[in-house]
Amino acid sequence: MKEGTVEKELKYLYALQQVDTQLQEVQDLKGDLPSIVEELQGRVNELKSKLKGLHDSLKQAKIDRDEADVGILDCGEKIDKYKGQQLHVKSNKQYDALTREIEAAEAKSLKLEKEMGLLEGKMQLFKSDIETIMPQLEELNAELEGKQKELREVNKEHEKEELKLQHEREKLVVRVEREDLERYERIRKAKGGKAVVPVKRGACGGCFNRVPPQKILEIRQNLKLYQCEHCGRILVSDHIVEMSLSLT
Ligand SMILES: [Zn+2]
Structure with a gap:
């Protein structure tokens, strides 16, 4: 992948995760x-x-x-x-x-x-x-x-909210590489909803296990997709989180 492409990919994946989390919340409300x-x-x-x-x-x-x-x-x-x-x-x-x-x-x-x-x-x-x-x-x-x-x-x-979220989802899905999308869906299914998590205070935002400092540095560079060694979730930096928030 070209430089910058991974960054975009991660940004879309993280945004997709946010949309899916909100969709899940709507589903939970329906109980x-x-x-x-x-x-x-x-x-x-x-x-x-x-x-x-x-x-x-x-x-x-x-x-x-x-x-x-x-x-x-x-x-x-x-x-x-x-x-x-x-x-x-x-x-x-x-x-x-x-x-x-x-x-x-x-x-x-x-x-x-x-x-x-x-x-x-x-x-x-x-x-x-x-x-x-x-x-x-x-x-x-x-x-x-x-x-x-x-x-x-x-x-x-919740109809309007759901439609809006589904629309956002459709827009994001086409922007993500098929292979990454499949990986995302696989992890999401296995991990009960969360596939992309930020690194928080040196730990995986999903399983809270420590992420080695060297790896944190690499994650910040956005050169490839990193998965947590413990839970397999895709890890993103705070920078990606900030950029994603301005996306949706
Ligand atoms: Zn983890």
């Missing part, structure tokens, strides 16, 4: 709200799909029950018809044949009645599950709406 909203939304969706499943099952059970009901009526009509025919038969053989038909229809009717009973039992279970879930869902929905409203208000409150 747990975004994750609470997300979690509640997940639970609401879960209950909704459970409820939909129950409604579908109830609908199907009702269709099956109605079919069984029609089947029973059908059997009843057949039995009546056969009994009527029995009054007019000419032979015992015909009479017995009709008796067998009647018995078959009665057996089918019994089977259908049993099925109907089972289906009605199922329907009761589905209904009571639905009745249990409905108020839970309503309660959860109300909680979600409340938190969403809170989050919207907090977002609105």
Whole structure:
């Protein structure tokens, strides 16, 4: 890198750090709200799909029950018809044949009645599950709406500030070498936010370990990017800090 280029690079990196710190502060003000909203939304969706499943099952059970009901009526009509025919038969053989038909229809009717009973039992279970879930869902929905409203208000409150900071960030990011930006992001992620720190009273501004005097001299010369031997953060001199402050 050309002389002066490193100085600029450090200046932009330090300015970027300041912007990111402020953005983090805005995020901290929002606190747990975004994750609470997300979690509640997940639970609401879960209950909704459970409820939909129950409604579908109830609908199907009702269709099956109605079919069984029609089947029973059908059997009843057949039995009546056969009994009527029995009054007019000419032979015992015909009479017995009709008796067998009647018995078959009665057996089918019994089977259908049993099925109907089972289906009605199922329907009761589905209904009571639905009745249990409905108020839970309503309660959860109300909680979600409340938190969403809170989050919207907090977002609105900080919207302008956030936009301004994001805009500043975009301007700085394009000025920093890609390689340095990647290094910056990596350290920032690993160190919980601070990647670029000033040397303060002979110590790293991040981990507060001593920086050797010779290294402090080199850092002041801005000839290359120096990282703290202990925490790996990028170290800058007071001069860079002052210049960065006039940047943003
Ligand atoms: Zn350090």
